[in-house]
Amino acid sequence: xxxxxxxxxxxxxxxxxxxxxxxxxxxxxxxxxxxxxxxxxxxxxxxxxxxxxxxxxxxxxxxxxxxxxxxxxxxxxxxxxxxx
Numbered sequence: 001x002x003x004x005x006x007x008x009x010x011x012x013x014x015x016x017x018x019x020x021x022x023x024x025x026x027x028x029x030x031x032x033x034x035x036x037x038x039x040x041x042x043x044x045x046x047x048x049x050x051x052x053x054x055x056x057x058x059x060x061x062x063x064x065x066x067x068x069x070x071x072x073x074x075x076x077x078x079x080x081x082x083x084x
Contacts, residue, residue: 010080021072029065033057 006014036057040050 014076014080017072017076021069021076024072025065025069028068029061032061032064036060 033054036053039045039057040053045053
């Protein structure tokens with residue numbers, strides 16, 4: 001057994017976890033932006049109000065997606081280090 005080297009299973013698990021983190025982050029960001037877009041449509045906003053709500057939705061979506069990505073990867077790293 002190679003000490004300090006990752007097995008093929010560990011590399012595959014890491015790849016799956018990275019893809020899971022990216023996909024769920026993108027979905028979360030998309031859902032938040034879609035909610036902002038629906039708000040614009042429901043309230044009939046236009047002009048600068050529409051742009052402000054969409055920019056805020058994009059920023060919140062991006063921040064939530066980044067938060068999700070970091071959270072999933074940190075959780076995986078913690079589990080990997082403890083051997084779970």
